[in-house]
Amino acid sequence: MRHRLETGPVPLLVVLVALFLLLLCPPPLAFGQQQQQPISRVERLSLLQLRSSLGIRSKEWPRKSDPCSGWTGIQCDSNGRVVGINISEFRRTRLGALSPQFSVDALANLTSLVAFNASRFSLPGQIPALFGSQLVSLQLLDLRSCSVIGGIPSSLAGLTNLNVLYLSGNNLSGDIPSNLGLLSELTVLDLSGNSLNGSIPPSFASLKNLSVLDVSSNALSGSIPPGIGSILRLQRMNLSRNILSGPIPAQLGDLKSLVDLDLSFNGISSSVPSDLRGLRSLVRMLLGDNQLSGSLPDDLFPSPSQLQALVLRNNVLTGALPDSLWSMTDLILFDISGNNFTGLLPDTGPSVNMTTAALNLSHNSFYGNLTDLLRRFRPVDLSGNYFEGKVPDYVELNSSLSENCLQGVPNQRTLEVCSSFYTQVGLAFDNFGNTNFTGPGVSQPSKKSNRVLYVLIGVGAGMVLLFVLGLLFFICTRKRESRTQRRVEVGPVPSTSSMPSGTPTSIVRVGDSYTYQQLLNATNEFSDANLIKHGHSGDLFKGILDGAIPVVVKKIDLQAGKKDSYPIELDFFGKVAHGRFVPFMGHCVENENEKFLVYKYMPNDDLATSLYKKGSSDDDSVQSLDWIKRLKIAVGSAEALTYLHHECNPPLVHRDVQASSILLDDKYEVRLGSLGQLCAQEGDSYQSRITRLLRLPQSSEQGSSDSSNANCAYDVYCFGRVLLELVTGKLGISSSTDAASKEWVDQTLPYISIYDKELVTTIMDPLLIVDEDLLEEVWAMAIIARSCLNPKPSRRPPMKYILKALENPLKIIREDNNSGSGRFGATSSRGSWNAAFFGSWRHSSSDVAVVQAASSAIAGTREAAVATGSLKQSGGTGSQGSGANNGSSSRRRHSNEIFPEPHDPQDI
Numbered sequence: 001m002r003h004r005l006e007t008g009p010v011p012l013l014v015v016l017v018a019l020f021l022l023l024l025c026p027p028p029l030a031f032g033q034q035q036q037q038p039i040s041r042v043e044r045l046s047l048l049q050l051r052s053s054l055g056i057r058s059k060e061w062p063r064k065s066d067p068c069s070g071w072t073g074i075q076c077d078s079n080g081r082v083v084g085i086n087i088s089e090f091r092r093t094r095l096g097a098l099s100p101q102f103s104v105d106a107l108a109n110l111t112s113l114v115a116f117n118a119s120r121f122s123l124p125g126q127i128p129a130l131f132g133s134q135l136v137s138l139q140l141l142d143l144r145s146c147s148v149i150g151g152i153p154s155s156l157a158g159l160t161n162l163n164v165l166y167l168s169g170n171n172l173s174g175d176i177p178s179n180l181g182l183l184s185e186l187t188v189l190d191l192s193g194n195s196l197n198g199s200i201p202p203s204f205a206s207l208k209n210l211s212v213l214d215v216s217s218n219a220l221s222g223s224i225p226p227g228i229g230s231i232l233r234l235q236r237m238n239l240s241r242n243i244l245s246g247p248i249p250a251q252l253g254d255l256k257s258l259v260d261l262d263l264s265f266n267g268i269s270s271s272v273p274s275d276l277r278g279l280r281s282l283v284r285m286l287l288g289d290n291q292l293s294g295s296l297p298d299d300l301f302p303s304p305s306q307l308q309a310l311v312l313r314n315n316v317l318t319g320a321l322p323d324s325l326w327s328m329t330d331l332i333l334f335d336i337s338g339n340n341f342t343g344l345l346p347d348t349g350p351s352v353n354m355t356t357a358a359l360n361l362s363h364n365s366f367y368g369n370l371t372d373l374l375r376r377f378r379p380v381d382l383s384g385n386y387f388e389g390k391v392p393d394y395v396e397l398n399s400s401l402s403e404n405c406l407q408g409v410p411n412q413r414t415l416e417v418c419s420s421f422y423t424q425v426g427l428a429f430d431n432f433g434n435t436n437f438t439g440p441g442v443s444q445p446s447k448k449s450n451r452v453l454y455v456l457i458g459v460g461a462g463m464v465l466l467f468v469l470g471l472l473f474f475i476c477t478r479k480r481e482s483r484t485q486r487r488v489e490v491g492p493v494p495s496t497s498s499m500p501s502g503t504p505t506s507i508v509r510v511g512d513s514y515t516y517q518q519l520l521n522a523t524n525e526f527s528d529a530n531l532i533k534h535g536h537s538g539d540l541f542k543g544i545l546d547g548a549i550p551v552v553v554k555k556i557d558l559q560a561g562k563k564d565s566y567p568i569e570l571d572f573f574g575k576v577a578h579g580r581f582v583p584f585m586g587h588c589v590e591n592e593n594e595k596f597l598v599y600k601y602m603p604n605d606d607l608a609t610s611l612y613k614k615g616s617s618d619d620d621s622v623q624s625l626d627w628i629k630r631l632k633i634a635v636g637s638a639e640a641l642t643y644l645h646h647e648c649n650p651p652l653v654h655r656d657v658q659a660s661s662i663l664l665d666d667k668y669e670v671r672l673g674s675l676g677q678l679c680a681q682e683g684d685s686y687q688s689r690i691t692r693l694l695r696l697p698q699s700s701e702q703g704s705s706d707s708s709n710a711n712c713a714y715d716v717y718c719f720g721r722v723l724l725e726l727v728t729g730k731l732g733i734s735s736s737t738d739a740a741s742k743e744w745v746d747q748t749l750p751y752i753s754i755y756d757k758e759l760v761t762t763i764m765d766p767l768l769i770v771d772e773d774l775l776e777e778v779w780a781m782a783i784i785a786r787s788c789l790n791p792k793p794s795r796r797p798p799m800k801y802i803l804k805a806l807e808n809p810l811k812i813i814r815e816d817n818n819s820g821s822g823r824f825g826a827t828s829s830r831g832s833w834n835a836a837f838f839g840s841w842r843h844s845s846s847d848v849a850v851v852q853a854a855s856s857a858i859a860g861t862r863e864a865a866v867a868t869g870s871l872k873q874s875g876g877t878g879s880q881g882s883g884a885n886n887g888s889s890s891r892r893r894h895s896n897e898i899f900p901e902p903h904d905p906q907d908i
Contacts (some may be wrong), residue, residue, distance in 0.1 A: 037080035039068050046109040047074070047082065053103035054121075055096010056087065073117075081112040088119045088142070097769055101125050102148065108134045119144040119166065122626070126150035126773035132158035144190070145169035145628050148752045149773045152191070157182045168214065169194040169628065171773040171810075175199075176215070181206040190214040192238065195810060199223075200239070205230050214238040216262065217807065224263075226251045234500060236260040241285065241807065243267055244903055248287075250275035262286040264311060269293065271316075274300055274869050281306060288313035288335065295319030306330055313360070314338040326373060335360040337381065342425075344368040358577050362400070362649070367425060370395055370406075373811075379575050383649055386413070386421050388430050400575060402649060407433040510574040511598070512586030518545065518594055519553055519588055526555060537565030537657060537676030542601065550601035551585060565676030566595045572678055576648075580640035582663050583672040602671055604664035607633060607722070611659070611731065612767075624767035627774050629668050630726045631806070634781060636670025637662050638803040641719060644678075645799045651681040654708050657718035658734040682710045713793035716802070720788025724748065727782045729765025749789065752782045754813060774809075780809035 031268075039047075044067060051061045060072040068076035075084030085107075092100060102125030107113060113135055123146040131141065132155035139158070145167045151174035152167065159165075162183050166756075172194040180189070181203025187210060196218040204213070205227025211234060220242040228237070230253025237255075240262045247270035248263065258279055264286040271294030272287065275495040279285075283306050292315035300322055307328050313335045320343035321336070325903070335356055359377035363384035370387055374380055380399040385592040388405040395401075401410040405418035407430070412418075415432065422429035522543030523530045532540040538556035545551045556566050566587075573584040583600035604610050613623050625633075637657075644652040661674035700895050728748065733741060751759045760779045764770075770778060790796045797805075805812055 020559070037078065039066060039076060039080045039082070042109055043067075043080075043082050046106040047071070050085075050104060050713075053101070053106065054087070054700055055092035055100065056090055057093050060087075060090055075115075077112065082110045083112050084115040084117075085110075085113065085222055086115070087116040087121050088117050090121050090125070092122070099149075099769075100769065102128065102146075104128060105130065110135075112137060114138065115140040115142075117142040118146055119289035120146070120628075120713075122147050122769065124149065125776070127153050127156075128447065129153055129155045132156045136160065138162055139185075141166045142166040143170065147628070147771060147774060148172060149771065151175070152177055152180075152196075154179055156180065159183060160185065164188040166190045167194070169778075170194055172196055175203055176220075180204070183207065184209065186210055187233075188212040191212040191218070194218050195808075200228075200244075202227050204228060207231055209233055209258075211235045212237075213241070217241040219808070220244060222246070224249055224252075224268075228252065228770070229254045231255070233257055235281075238262040239266070241265040245269065247271075248273055248276075248292075252276060253278035256280060258282055258814075260284045263290065264288045266290050272296055272300060276300060283307065283330075284309040286311040287885065288315070290315055292317055296322055296325075298322045298324070300324070308331040311335045312339065314374055316340060318342070331357045333358050334377070336364065337362040339364055342366060343369045346373050347371050349374065365421075367405075367421065367427075370864065379577055386418060388418070388422075390433070400649065405429065405432070416899060435522040436605055489537045510570045510587065511584050514545075514586050514588045514596070514598060516590055516596075519543070522546075523553055526553075533660070535674065535676075537569075537674075538597075545598070552599045552601050554597040554599070556595045556597070557597065557641075566597060568678050569597060569675050572652075572675055576643075578643055580636060580643060580670055580672055581675070582671045599673070602663040602667040604668060606660045606673075607725075608659035608731065608735070610664055610668075611725070611729065622767070624729065624765065625668075627768055627770055627778065631777060631781070631809070632668060633670055634723060634726055635803070635806045637672065637719065638799060638806050640670060640672040642799040642803045645681075645715065651712055652678055653681050653710050653712055654678060654715050657715050657722060659722060659731075660735060662722070679710050681712055687809060711793065712799070713796045716788050716796040716799060717793070718783045719799070719802070720796075722744070723781055723785035723788065726787060727765065727778055728763050729767060745789070749786055750779065752786045756784055757813070776813055777809045780812045781806070783812060784809075 010814070027392065047061070047067050047886050048063070050056075051063075061067070061074075062070060065071060068080060073084075073086035073088075073090075074082060075086075077083050080296065080604045084464045091097075100122045102123040104123075104461070105128070107116070108130050109135075114137055116135075116138065117140065119142045123143065127143070127148060128152070128869065131138070133154065136158060138159050139161050140163060141156075142164070147166070148167070148170040152172055154177040156162075156165070157177065157179035160183070165183070165186060165188065167192045169442040170193070172191070173196065174197035176196055178201040180186075181201060183189075184206065186207050189204075189207070189210060190212065192214045193216070196215070199222030199564050200215065200220055202225040204210075205225060207213075208231060210231050213228070213231075214236070215235060215239045217240070220239075221244065223246030224239065226249040228234070231251060232257050235257050236259060238260070241264070242449065244263070244266040248268060250273040252258070252261070253273065253275035259281055260283060261279070262284070265288070268287070268290040269276055269292065272292060274297030277297075277299050285307060286309065288311040292312070308330050310325070310328075311333065311334065315338070317336070317339040318341065320335055321341060323346065325334070326346050326348075327727065330766075338359045345366065345368060348371075357377050358379055358459070359374070360381040362381045365386060366382070367386040367388065369389040370382075370392060372392075374392070374395050380395060382404065383400045383402045385403070386405050387401075388407075390407050391399075391401060391409060401409050403413055405421075419431075422650070434506060521524070522545045523541040524543075526539075526541055530541045530543060532542055532552065534540075535554065538554040541553045541555060543551050543553050554566075566589075569584075570587065573581075582602070585598045585600055586598040587598060611625055641654060641657065644654055654675070654831055655671070656674040656677045658674075661671045661672060665671055718734065724745070725731070725733045730744070733744070748763050751763045753759050757776065757779045763782075764775075764778055768778070784802060787797050788802065
């Protein structure tokens with residue numbers, strides 16, 4: 001014990017001496033390592049000022065920490081100078097959120113700043129002049145989806161070191177400054193999703209280092225500058241959804257690095273120049289929905305080519321397709337629908353090295369037999385052509401073949417039309433396989449067969465006459481009964497099986513086939529913990545497939561009377577490949593009484609769930625979807641419904657449009673679900689024409705709600721309720737059919753007027769923080785919602801006009817009502833725009849409800865109206881929106897306030 005006491009203090013003294021020497025003489029830094037200097041006092045104060053002006057929370061930028069080491073998104077160099085600021089998707093403090101502004105004057109002191117990223121952070125206001133005049137070292141400026149307004153300042157031309165400029169998804173207007181062509185170091189220029197007008201500056205030809213140019217979804221006019229063809233490093237160019245005109249410059253063929261070219265949805269005319277054959281690296285080329293004419297040059301596309309997507313739809317292109325198109329080995333999307341192409345399909349089969357591609361040749365003039373070439377394509381749309389002969393098995397399972405001259409296929413052209421066409425092209429028609437064929441046209445029946453035909457016609461005419469008389473007697477009897485009983489019987493609901501069901505042979509070809517045991521393992525044996533909800537057509541369960549893939553499994557109980565839903569969905573997914581619908585993965589049909597459909601899991605659930613969410617663990621507040629996301633969701637939903645209503649033949653009706661059917665992926669892109677009630681739109685039946693001819697009485701509910709929900713106007717009505725839910729924030733409006741919901745709609749619509757913007761603030765979601773321009777978008781969406789909720793189905797706008805209006809909401813309410821007229825989408829007057837949107841279907845100002853004394857009705861009661869119009873309540877997800885509109889508004893005096901008449905018939 002004594003020895004231990006004597007020797008114990010020696011090592012302790014050594015440790016103390018070593019620590020003292022270490023403090024005096026720190027060890028040298030490792031090779032290549034530099035010591036981080038503390039941030040200067042000036043730059044720290046500047047960051048604190050920026051923290052205050054932008055309302056950044058202490059969670060991200062704690063005041064007592066060193067910004068270079070303890071602040072999220074702050075990057076400093078070795079000298080303690082701030083070189084990077086990233087506040088992307090930050091949340092403001094509650095005080096800062098009350099009056100957000102684009103207040104970044106403190107950046108002027110950060111002279112070494114190289115990157116500033118504020119994407120998806122609300123900065124309502126104009127871009128300050130200090131960008132370009134003082135921050136000359138800036139190399140990256142990212143202001144995507146920041147609610148920025150005004151024009152693009154010409155001072156940005158002073159950022160001579162700038163490499164990347166993102167200004168997309170804002171409310172920028174005016175011309176694009178031509179001096180942006182001075183940014184010689186620029187590699188990415190993205191101005192998409194704004195309201196920019198004027199033309200594309202020819203000075204862009206000076207941006208020799210540019211690799212990405214995106215000015216899509218604006219209002220740019222004029223022609224494409226040929227000088228863009230001199231930007232040899234350009235890899236992606238998107239000029240779509242503008243009002244560009246003129247020809248496609250042949251100089252674009254010099255862009256040998258170009259991978260993605262999108263010129264769709266413009267007014268580009270002329271033919272496709274053959275000089276584009278230089279685009280050897282092209283992967284995607286979209287020229288659809290223009291005014292292209294002429295034929296495609298035989299040497300348009302080089303061989304070999306990397307082209308994967310080619311869209312030329314809805315033009316006036318003619319002639320035969322170049323053989324080079326059919327030999328594209330990497331092609332996965334080929335859409336030339338809605339043109340005047342003609343000719344035979346090549347007779348050579350696909351190469352084993354070719355990928356499977358989607359093919360759309362619909363509404364052209366192709367003819368002849370279907371060849372082995374079609375083995376390569378899936379799905380296939382050949383409708384609206386003149387193909388003849390038998391349909392091979394490999395085509396029939398996954399194709400749209402209507403309006404052709406094919407044998408044994410329903411909904412084909414008439415014998416006379418097919419015979420006339422084949423006579424014009426100098427070929428003999430096969431007469432639908434009828435061997436009694438005597439010439440190049442129609443077969444000639446014998447005199448005996450003519451007599452038999454006359455007899456059959458006479459008998460048939462007599463039967464029809466007896467049927468009509470019986471029907472008239474039956475209708476008159478029912479009419480007398482209805483008068484006696486003082487009620488009207490509502491006709492039968494259309495059958496849900498009006499869309500053809502898939503056969504067992506075709507079912508196994510759609511998606512992957514899973515075993516029942518796989519789905520049991522994925523969903524924990526369909527436990528209640530994995531149950532998402534009870535849907536219309538089946539129960540939805542969340543699962544993890546094969547231990548890694550998140551999925552949603554729909555369990556369909558056939559014994560519960562849901563037999564029609566799963567063949568409808570399988571048939572739909574077998575024929576449609578569109579990005580706006582929920583991704584379908586596969587099925588399990590091995591059980592006799594239960595069927596299972598498997599979909600990709602959507603990280604953000606559906607709109608009903610995502611509109612409001614509880615805040616983080618340290619914040620009990622409710623988080624609401626911002627306006628940018630809400631508008632994005634509305635546009636995405638309209639795109640899906642536009643596809644069903646206007647791009648499918650026959651048009652398809654969703655019949656279950658509500659917030660819980662609008663699924664959202666990780667980027668809040670819409671993936672429309674709940675497809676189990678799809679059906680083809682019903683036509684003008686003989687019985688309904690007789691009913692209208694005799695002017696039979698009709699219940700007010702039937703007349704206003706369009707009880708025949710197998711009609712596109714029904715989807716439009718339901719979509720109007722979704723838009724109203726996005727504007728007001730009131731949950732459950734799109735799914736509820738009870739009297740309280742209808743009454744709420746009745747009370748809300750009077751606050752929507754095209755002549756009074758302030759009215760809409762009384763019903764707007766109070767959690768929405770919007771500036772003046774965003775308020776105008778809210779106002780515009782409310783007006784669109786009201787047009788969808790018109791009590792008369794025939795007065796509701798088609799979805800394609802609704803989509804166009806949502807893509808350009810400010811054009812509905814901003815522009816001068818008395819200026820000139822123009823082409824739809826290119827007009828400079830609100831009058832002509834409204835004529836295009838509100839007047840392009842059978843429209844009469846006498847059919848539209850008016851707001852009566854709305855301003856006086858809200859005087860002094862603004863707070864109460866907000867509380868009433870924006871009260872949050874949970875809505876059910878089990879029932880669809882009814883299509884029944886308000887009962888009271890349909891009885892009000894009518895005028896043209898909400899839907900003004902067009903100034904000029906040519907505007908329609």
